[in-house]
Amino acid sequence: LAKTTQPISMDSYEGQEVNITCSHNNIATNDYITWYQQFPSQGPRFIIQGYKTKVTNEVASLFIPADRKSSTLSLPRVSLSDTAVYYCLVGDVGTGFQKLVFGTGTRLLVSP
Amino acid sequence: GAGVSQSPSNKVTEKGKDVELRCDPISGHTALYWYRQSLGQGLEFLIYFQGNSAPDKSGLPSDRFSAERTGGSVSTLTIQRTQQEDSAVYLCASSLALAGRSLEQYFGPGTRLTVT
Numbered sequence: 001l002a003k004t005t006q007p008i009s010m011d012s013y014e015g016q017e018v019n020i021t022c023s024h025n026n027i028a029t030n031d032y033i034t035w036y037q038q039f040p041s042q043g044p045r046f047i048i049q050g051y052k053t054k055v056t057n058e059v060a061s062l063f064i065p066a067d068r069k070s071s072t073l074s075l076p077r078v079s080l081s082d083t084a085v086y087y088c089l090v091g092d093v094g095t096g097f098q099k100l101v102f103g104t105g106t107r108l109l110v111s112p
Numbered sequence: 113g114a115g116v117s118q119s120p121s122n123k124v125t126e127k128g129k130d131v132e133l134r135c136d137p138i139s140g141h142t143a144l145y146w147y148r149q150s151l152g153q154g155l156e157f158l159i160y161f162q163g164n165s166a167p168d169k170s171g172l173p174s175d176r177f178s179a180e181r182t183g184g185s186v187s188t189l190t191i192q193r194t195q196q197e198d199s200a201v202y203l204c205a206s207s208l209a210l211a212g213r214s215l216e217q218y219f220g221p222g223t224r225l226t227v228t
């Protein structure tokens with residue numbers, strides 16, 4: 001079973017850049033890395049997905065090193081509304097894509 | 113367009129009773145996923161459907177749990193003889209493609225199950 005590890009929590013201030021790293025040592029060759037954001041009492045919401053190197057969209061960037069054993073979600077200039085739990089998701093090594101293993105989640109608190 | 117919907121939004125049941133949770137995915141999404149999230153915890157993957165087929169059911173917590181999907185659309189998660197440890201939020205998600213090709217899942221609001 002693929003295992004992912006994230007910091008439990010992070011604190012930041014408005015306007016700062018936040019980087020959240022996920023470790024996934026057993027990632028399989030065909031696995032993509034996807035990050036989700038979850039607010040209380042809501043289902044997770046897609047942020048960004050990547051396979052290798054760097055991906056950027058309108059809300060975040062995703063950095064993946066060559067060995068793909070980790071990934072870093074970068075949120076530029078966070079605001080109070082970015083306070084949420086952030087999860088990384090990779091496919092399961094053992095059974096291909098049929099089990100999906102979310103990381104433990106990182107609780108981000110953005111203060112004024 | 114409509115997103116993923118789940119019903120009921122809340123369910124309180126007595127220990128030992130059976131419950132059915134329903135998920136309506138986004139129209140045209142072939143993949144459907146069930147997760148469980150206990151209070152303050154992360155997401156636990158339960159089962160995944162591609163079309164009507166669930167290739168791997170080993171993620172279901174026990175044989176009291178079962179899931180089906182008919183017509184490539186609506187899915188039902190059934191929990192028999194509920195136990196207090198089954199209390200959690202059950203989340204459903206759907207996506208356009210197989211996991212691994214596209215993991216952009218769209219989640220429903222969840223069903224909060226409380227077993228008393």
